[in-house]
Amino acid sequence: MNNQLVxxxxxxxxxxxxxxxxxxxxxxxxxxxxxxxxxxxxxTTLLRAIAGFEPVTxxxxxxxxxxxxxxxxxxxxxxxxxxxxxxxxxxxxxLSVSKNxxxxxxxxxxxxxDERINDMLALVSLTNSAEKFPHExxxxxxxxxxxxxxxxxxxxxxxLDEPFSNLDAELRTQLAAEVRTLLKENRVTALxxxxxxxxxxxxxxxxxxxxxxxxxxIDAPYQLYHKPSxxxxxxxxxxxxxxNVEIDAAGLLGNDLGSLSIQTLPKDLGNTVKxxxxxxxxxxxxxxxxxxxxxxxxxxxxxxxxxxALTDGQCVPCLTQSHIDIPIGESLPVxxxxxxxxxxxxxxxxx
Amino acid sequence: MTVIVAxxxxxxxxxLSQPFSSTWQHLADTVxxxxxxxxxxxxxxxxxxxxxxxxxxxxxxxxxxxxxxxxLSWAFLLPMAMPAYIIAYTYTGILDFAGPIQSTLRTTFDWxxxxxYFPQVRSLGGAICMLSLVLYPYVYMLVRIAFLEQSTAVLExxxxxxxxxxxxxxxxxxxxxxxxxxxxxxxALMETLADYGTVAYFGVSAFTTGIFRTWYGLGELTxxxxxxxxxxxxxxxxxxxxxxxxxxxxxxxxxxxKKLVRMQLKGWHAxxxxxxxxFIVGLGFVIPATQLVIWASSRWQENLNGAxxxxxxxxxxxxxxxxxxxxxxxxxxxxxxxxxxxRLELGAVGIASLGxxxxxxxxxxxxxxxxxxxxxxxxxxxxxxxxxxxxxxxSGTIGILVFAYVVRFLSVSLNTVESGLSAIKPSIxxxxxxxxxxxxxxxxxxxxxxLRSSLLTAALLVFVDVLKELPTTLILRxxxxxxxxxxxxxxxxxxxxxxxxxxALAIIVIxxxxxxxxxxxxxxxxxxxx
Numbered sequence: 067m068n069n070q071l072v073x074x075x076x077x078x079x080x081x082x083x084x085x086x087x088x089x090x091x092x093x094x095x096x097x098x099x100x101x102x103x104x105x106x107x108x109x110t111t112l113l114r115a116i117a118g119f120e121p122v123t124x125x126x127x128x129x130x131x132x133x134x135x136x137x138x139x140x141x142x143x144x145x146x147x148x149x150x151x152x153x154x155x156x157x158x159x160x161l162s163v164s165k166n167x168x169x170x171x172x173x174x175x176x177x178x179x180d181e182r183i184n185d186m187l188a189l190v191s192l193t194n195s196a197e198k199f200p201h202e203x204x205x206x207x208x209x210x211x212x213x214x215x216x217x218x219x220x221x222x223x224x225x226l227d228e229p230f231s232n233l234d235a236e237l238r239t240q241l242a243a244e245v246r247t248l249l250k251e252n253r254v255t256a257l258x259x260x261x262x263x264x265x266x267x268x269x270x271x272x273x274x275x276x277x278x279x280x281x282x283x284i285d286a287p288y289q290l291y292h293k294p295s296x297x298x299x300x301x302x303x304x305x306x307x308x309x310n311v312e313i314d315a316a317g318l319l320g321n322d323l324g325s326l327s328i329q330t331l332p333k334d335l336g337n338t339v340k341x342x343x344x345x346x347x348x349x350x351x352x353x354x355x356x357x358x359x360x361x362x363x364x365x366x367x368x369x370x371x372x373x374x375a376l377t378d379g380q381c382v383p384c385l386t387q388s389h390i391d392i393p394i395g396e397s398l399p400v401x402x403x404x405x406x407x408x409x410x411x412x413x414x415x416x417x
Numbered sequence: 418m419t420v421i422v423a424x425x426x427x428x429x430x431x432x433l434s435q436p437f438s439s440t441w442q443h444l445a446d447t448v449x450x451x452x453x454x455x456x457x458x459x460x461x462x463x464x465x466x467x468x469x470x471x472x473x474x475x476x477x478x479x480x481x482x483x484x485x486x487x488x489l490s491w492a493f494l495l496p497m498a499m500p501a502y503i504i505a506y507t508y509t510g511i512l513d514f515a516g517p518i519q520s521t522l523r524t525t526f527d528w529x530x531x532x533x534y535f536p537q538v539r540s541l542g543g544a545i546c547m548l549s550l551v552l553y554p555y556v557y558m559l560v561r562i563a564f565l566e567q568s569t570a571v572l573e574x575x576x577x578x579x580x581x582x583x584x585x586x587x588x589x590x591x592x593x594x595x596x597x598x599x600x601x602x603x604x605a606l607m608e609t610l611a612d613y614g615t616v617a618y619f620g621v622s623a624f625t626t627g628i629f630r631t632w633y634g635l636g637e638l639t640x641x642x643x644x645x646x647x648x649x650x651x652x653x654x655x656x657x658x659x660x661x662x663x664x665x666x667x668x669x670x671x672x673x674x675k676k677l678v679r680m681q682l683k684g685w686h687a688x689x690x691x692x693x694x695x696f697i698v699g700l701g702f703v704i705p706a707t708q709l710v711i712w713a714s715s716r717w718q719e720n721l722n723g724a725x726x727x728x729x730x731x732x733x734x735x736x737x738x739x740x741x742x743x744x745x746x747x748x749x750x751x752x753x754x755x756x757x758x759x760r761l762e763l764g765a766v767g768i769a770s771l772g773x774x775x776x777x778x779x780x781x782x783x784x785x786x787x788x789x790x791x792x793x794x795x796x797x798x799x800x801x802x803x804x805x806x807x808x809x810x811x812s813g814t815i816g817i818l819v820f821a822y823v824v825r826f827l828s829v830s831l832n833t834v835e836s837g838l839s840a841i842k843p844s845i846x847x848x849x850x851x852x853x854x855x856x857x858x859x860x861x862x863x864x865x866x867x868l869r870s871s872l873l874t875a876a877l878l879v880f881v882d883v884l885k886e887l888p889t890t891l892i893l894r895x896x897x898x899x900x901x902x903x904x905x906x907x908x909x910x911x912x913x914x915x916x917x918x919x920x921a922l923a924i925i926v927i928x929x930x931x932x933x934x935x936x937x938x939x940x941x942x943x944x945x946x947x
Contacts, residue, residue: 119847143850144858150851156844160866169862170852212848219853 068131070095070255071116071223076125076135078111085111087279088125093223093272096253098246100266103276104302109259112276113225116257117150118143130222149221153228155212157200163187163211164196170219186214189248205233206241213245217254224249226258230265242268263303267291275299294342297410305371306344308410309380313339323376324402340410345371345385347407348400357397358382372398422746425783425824426775429649432642432786440637444627444644452627452644456651458541459548459616459623460606466549467605470697471556472598476586477694479564482679483687489694490561491936496701497554498928500885500902502614503921505547506909507705509618510712512538539619547615550701552608556601558935563597564590582680599662603655610651611776613888614906624648625778625888632782642786645779656774706925712918720919728920732900735815736883739822740830740876746823747830747875748868751838773828777821777889784821784893788812818893825889826882830875837871838864874934881931884924 071093078086086108093099101109114120116127118134118141127135129148134141158166164183171179187193190210200208209229216224229245230238242265249256260266266273267287275283275290275298283295294300300308312320319341358374361381365388372384384400392398477483478490496504512518512535519535522528537543567590575585591598613625624644632641682690713720772780788811799807811817841864849859887902894903901920908917 117847117851119850142855143847144853144855146851147853148851150848152844152848154842154844156842156848158845158849158863158867159840160863169849169854173853215848215852225851 068095069093070097070130071099071257072126072128073112073116074126074128076112076115076127077123078108078115078120079123084279086115089274089276089281090125091274091281091284093255093257095255096250097255098249098269098271099257100270100273101257101259101276102263102266102273103261105261107276108279109261109276110227113227113257113259116223117148117225118146147219147222149216149219149224151209151212151216151224151226151229153231155200155208155232157208157211157215159200162197162199163192163203166200166211167215167218169215182218186218189217189252190214206237209233209241213248217252222255224254224256226256228260229258230260230262238262239264239268245269275302277302292406292408294408297340300342300408300410304344305383306342306347307380307382308340308342309376309382310338311341312337319404320378324404342408342410343382344406345383347403348374348382348384349403350384350386350390350398351401352399354399354401356401357399358384359397360392360394363394374398374400422772422824422827424787425780425821426649426771427783428786429642429645429779429783432639433646435639435643437643438637438640440631440635440640441643444631444640448622448627451622452624453647455541455616455621456610456623456648459545459609459621460651462542462545463548463552463609464602464606466545467553467556468598468602470549470553471601471605472560472591473693474553474557474697475561475564476590477690479561480590480680481682481690483682483690485691485694489691489698491932492698492702493557493694494554494932494935495698495703495929496551497935498925498932499551499702499705500614500887500924500928501548501551501608501612502618502887502906502909503709503924504551504701504705505544505615505618506914506917507708507921508543508547509538510914511704511708512536541619541621544615544619544621547619548605548609548612550697552605553697553701555604555608556598559597559601559604560594563594567593596662596665600659603659603662607652607655607659607774610648610655611778611888613776613778613891618906618909624651625776628778628782629888629892638782638786638789642782645782648776648779652774652776652779656771659774706922709918709922709925712915713922716915717919720916725919728899728901728904729923731898732884732902732923735818735900736880738815739819739826739883740879742819742823743826743830743879744834744872744876746827747834748872750827750831751834754835755838771828772825775825777825777886778892780821780825781889781892784817784824785812788817813893813895815895815898818890818895821889821893822879822883822886825886826879829878829882833871833875833878834868837868837875841867877934878931881928884927 069092071091073089073091076086076089077084089108089112091099091101101112103109111120115122115135116129121140122135122137124137126133129146133139134146158169161169164187167186168179168183171182174182183196184193187196190213192207192210192214195203195207200211203211209232213229226245230241233241246269258266258269260269270287273285273287273290274281275285277298283290283299285293285295290299291304294303297308300306311323314337318324323341358376361373361375363373364371368388370386370388370390372386373381374384375381384398386398474489474493478486478493510516514530514535522533522535526533571593572585572589575589576582580588610624612623613629615621616623617626617629624647628641628644628648631637631644792807792810792812795810796807799805845863846859849863850856854862884900885902887906890900890903891906894900899907901924905917905920905924908914908920
């Protein structure tokens with residue numbers, strides 16, 4: 067597969083701040099990528115640099131093998147064939163739905179244009195709303211118009227800037243999955259920006275995690291969740307606690323956590339390591355002798371999320387079925403299932 | 418651009434650094450106290466008048482429900498179409514010794530001259546009444562919105578805690594809308610200070626009449642400018658009050674409870690409400706407008722002639738040129754602000770938008786001084802180089818008049834264009850760009866269509882304001898160049914009230930256009946509140 071988008075060592079700096087520093091990332095044709103990170107991490111800046119709204123200070127952005135942004139040259143946004151769905155959708159208020167979709171098609175003959183508009187309307191199931199104006203549509207419909215409008219000129223890549231953040235929470239993950247299906251069926255290369263990991267997991271093949279202007283990890287959603295490469299990634303993605311544990315050469319852990327079922331531990335591992343414990347690493351077992359006092363609990367419908375205290379006072383989460391209902395202050399019998407556990411030495415992951 | 422627009426005001430302020438002449442001393446000894454005290458009395462009187470009229474009108478239409486409320490809620494705006502000098506001379510005609518009221522009284526009771534007391538319209542009190550009657554809509558508009566946006570829950574809480582409805586009105590509703598009241602009254606007072614026609618016609622010595630007298634009567638331009646500077650002090654105080662209260666307005670939005678429950682008035686309460694409303698609108702618009710129609714129709718054969726048509730043509734073309742200039746400059750400034758958005762630009766645009774608060778008289782004097790200076794320089798250079806005297810090249814030309822209008826009314830158009838432009842978020846531009854439209858295309862295919870109605874509105878507002886503007890035109894117009902406003906004022910001053918009715922009516926009819934615009938937005942907002 068060819069790389070459709072290649073971002074190579076891109077830096078975007080303003081007079082006093084560096085928004086993005088030496089970011090590298092690539093997307094194959096038809097692949098859906100995601101820039102994920104907390105607000106202010108520079109993810110939107112990077113997206114806007116790809117769209118041509120921000121010049122890059124260093125590095126190179128190339129699309130379909132052609133350089134579109136580098137330190138010396140910024141191709142104007144209108145010449146890039148990059149589609150973009152904006153956070154606030156940015157529909158033209160004075161144009162109807164079909165005119166909005168046809169906006170980027172002014173260079174093709176009228177007949178083909180109408181056909182394309184109709185195809186697009188059908189694609190996003192808005193054929194009946196063709197003559198409506200943006201303010202007459204619901205948020206979800208506006209979002210679909212924005213998507214159809216961006217896709218209509220057949221862009222080389224589709225960029226989506228927090229595309230679901232203006233929608234109701236219940237709708238988001240569902241829509242993200244729908245949009246993914248639509249993009250996949252049409253073999254669209256896409257890159258979205260979000261701070262919401264659920265959206266990222268629902269949409270993307272490949273996620274670049276950003277922190278403070280740097281890409282800290284690029285991985286598939288599963289890897290990112292289960293194999294975070296840094297404490298930041300472990301903390302940002304999913305629920306869990308990072309605890310300090312003593313460890314001996316045989317892999318036996320302090321705090322009565324049992325021993326790690328691993329064959330080889332790095333030689334230079336110190337006496338103390340940081341351990342990422344996910345809620346599913348601690349399981350309820352009423353026959354277990356290990357009983358930990360309950361600090362707090364949250365009812366999640368199908369589950370309870372307990373927070374348990376270890377002997378030295380550090381806390382670990384535990385997810386149980388919700389009919390296992392034990393009051394705060396009493397103890398929960400648990401078993402540690404440390405097969406997937408992630409160990410950090412300092413800031414970075416070792417296992 | 419903004420520097421040029423700011424010149425007149427700067428010239429006026431700079432005039433304070435000139436030595437004060439003996440005329441100034443003479444003024445200070447004799448009439449200056451009169452100017453100050455009369456202007457202050459006018460402000461206090463009009464302040465109270467517009468406050469009472471505006472707040473009652475707003476309360477009735479926003480918080481109560483009674484038959485006729487919907488019609489009244491836009492009819493309360495009608496007096497805006499009535500320039501103060503026109504209502505002033507109309508009431509003079511109605512209430513004077515020879516007018517219909519006093520004549521009827523005399524014939525009914527068989528009185529003669531001096532047998533009875535009748536209040537004198539042409540007085541300070543009369544001026545206060547006239548100005549209040551046409552300026553209260555400023556208070557009405559702002560306070561009405563404040564009332565509509567007040568959370569009814571707060572009012573209900575007050576009732577729930579044991580306050581009667583009138584106690585709730587004074588202890589909760591009024592304090593909550595105080596910023597809107599202050600903003601509205603400040604606007605009305607700015608117009609009061611700017612008024613020349615009414616006070617001149619009534620013979621009240623206020624600042625504006627003083628400025629005219631100092632310059633036309635005594636020929637002292639510097640002293641007139643210094644008087645203007647004093648007037649500006651008052652104006653700046655009002656601007657501060659208005660800005661301050663607008664900032665407070667932002668904290669007074671209670672959008673939590675949008676559902677509006679109006680007090681249902683029944684029986685004599687409803688009749689009182691309706692009568693109060695009709696009384697205000699009747700005095701402020703219906704009665705004077707009817708009188709003008711009667712006068713105009715009694716003489717229309719003589720007056721509706723070629724001279725009147727050329728008057729219309731003069732006024733309309735002047736207003737149209739000024740409107741186009743204002744909109745072009747405003748669009749340019751609004752775009753500069755949008756693109757550069759720097760502190761300096763914002764400050765410059767802020768200065769440029771001061772004009773509307775500054776009385777037309779002040780702007781006219783502020784334009785006249787630098788233009789006269791420039792004329793003298795050109796004349797001097799031309800004599801020196803070509804031995805040709807150019808005389809007054811710029812003074813008394815249409816161009817200078819239009820420039821003064823732009824200075825005065827730029828803020829009207831700027832506000833409208835800016836609010837239109839603010840509807841175009843930056844992401845709209847970017848989405849057009851990412852769809853393949855270059856900057857020119859974005860302007861043509863996105864901005865112009867979206868802005869079109871704002872630009873038209875801006876042009877219309879300026880057009881109407883220019884048509885109504887009296888003092889600026891009076892001072893700066895080319896020799897023998899007449900407009901509707903000037904002609905109305907001249908005829909009224911010559912006591913040819915009946916002949917003045919036709920141009921006055923023309924001004925009022927055009928003045929109704931912006932009222933219709935506001936009515937339209939009120940109707941829209943009603944849909945969102947009900």
